[in-house]
Amino acid sequence: MKNLTLSQLLIKYPFITDYFEQNNLEIAGYENGTFEEYLRHFTREQIEDKALDIERLSSDLWIFIEQMESFLGIEKENEVRSLTILPGKDKYGNPEQFEKLTILPSQIISIVGPTGSGKSRLLADIEWTANADTPTGRSILINDQEPDRKWRYSSNNKLVAQLSQNMNFVMDLSVKEFIEMHAQSRMISNPEEVANKIIEAANKLAGENFTIDTPITSLSGGQSRALMIADTAILSTSPIVLIDEIENAGIDRQKALELLVSEEKIVLMATHDPLLALIADKRIVIKNGGIHAVLETSQEEKNLLNDFDKIDSVMRNARQKLRAGEILKKDELF
Numbered sequence: 054m055k056n057l058t059l060s061q062l063l064i065k066y067p068f069i070t071d072y073f074e075q076n077n078l079e080i081a082g083y084e085n086g087t088f089e090e091y092l093r094h095f096t097r098e099q100i101e102d103k104a105l106d107i108e109r110l111s112s113d114l115w116i117f118i119e120q121m122e123s124f125l126g127i128e129k130e131n132e133v134r135s136l137t138i139l140p141g142k143d144k145y146g147n148p149e150q151f152e153k154l155t156i157l158p159s160q161i162i163s164i165v166g167p168t169g170s171g172k173s174r175l176l177a178d179i180e181w182t183a184n185a186d187t188p189t190g191r192s193i194l195i196n197d198q199e200p201d202r203k204w205r206y207s208s209n210n211k212l213v214a215q216l217s218q219n220m221n222f223v224m225d226l227s228v229k230e231f232i233e234m235h236a237q238s239r240m241i242s243n244p245e246e247v248a249n250k251i252i253e254a255a256n257k258l259a260g261e262n263f264t265i266d267t268p269i270t271s272l273s274g275g276q277s278r279a280l281m282i283a284d285t286a287i288l289s290t291s292p293i294v295l296i297d298e299i300e301n302a303g304i305d306r307q308k309a310l311e312l313l314v315s316e317e318k319i320v321l322m323a324t325h326d327p328l329l330a331l332i333a334d335k336r337i338v339i340k341n342g343g344i345h346a347v348l349e350t351s352q353e354e355k356n357l358l359n360d361f362d363k364i365d366s367v368m369r370n371a372r373q374k375l376r377a378g379e380i381l382k383k384d385e386l387f
């Protein structure tokens with residue numbers, strides 16, 4: 054978008070023409086220049102005035118406003134120091150029984166509850182920065198305040214990165230090209246170095262190593278998720294990561310969480326896996342669409358984690374031996 058002339062930009066995004074007309078923005082004489090060149094003939098106050106009427110703007114137009122703001126050097130605060138969930142109601146209209154839940158960077162919160170109980174709905178409320186305007190009536194605060202609308206609409210500053218079981222690539226690119234493309238869109242000055250760092254981290258999570266030249270379409274399910282997790286941890290600016298059931302993803306789940314947390318992300322994960330549920334500092338229990346309880350992981354549970362980890366490592370070991378074509382022997386496993 055940056056390199057388009059103003060007239061190309063208006064053809065590509067017709068809604069911008071409407072915006073220009075509604076706000077009496079005259080472009081005659083500037084059609085062949087870039088958008089940035091056009092902006093230079095406004096004063097800062099004029100543009101701030103024009104950009105103020107944002108109530109009805111679509112998400113695409115939000116990108117346009119962001120460009121205006123970044124051109125003018127209007128810095129919006131992007132740092133997320135806390136995420137707060139305020140109670141709403143369950144599927145039967147009963148008020149949720151918690152006062153408020155505040156989550157800080159580097160904290161992991163698990164979400165547990167039966168199938169269909171409303172775990173994904175909670176993740177969706179967070180992604181939409183709900184403001185009592187979803188079926189649950191919950192509200193989300195960022196840094197203790199009603200969130201800036203940019204979190205809903207902006208494509209550059211996504212509040213949330215989602216990781217799920219289903220991940221398919223359809224582009225014909227190598228892993229290197231794929232990561233470098235993402236790095237360039239983030240204006241990273243050393244895309245090659247970042248690509249190597251991401252691949253190294255991803256290979257620590259996945260069973261079988263892949264290289265920088267592997268086509269992304271030939272990555273296995275586990276390798277794709279490992280790549281996405283490493284990419285999200287290292288390159289994504291989204292401060293919150295929502296994970297929907299990665300237990301069967303064929304990756305080292307514990308290392309994946311460690312990687313995300315080391316990058317100061319807020320991690321919420323819906324899970325049925327006891328190991329993952331107990332790694333979290335707290336767990337949200339969902340029942341009938343409502344938050345039924347928020348439990349701190351007790352010391353006794355943390356101790357259990359060691360036992361679960363041992364069981365898990367037996368299973369991992371057995372899996373690896375089977376994969377390598379070995380015959381399993383009980384005394385070699387336990």
Ligand SMILES: Nc1ncnc2c1ncn2[C@@H]1O[C@H](COP(=O)(O)OP(=O)(O)OP(=O)(O)O)[C@@H](O)[C@H]1O
Nearest residue numbers: 142143144167168169170171172173174188189342
């Ligand atoms: N508080 C609520 N009020 C009204 N509807 C709700 C509420 N919570 C959840 N729902 C609705 O209930 C349905 C099931 O919820 P959801 O898909 O979030 O369940 P889930 O726990 O993620 O299930 P699964 O484990 O199968 O993924 C959805 O249609 C959701 O919108």
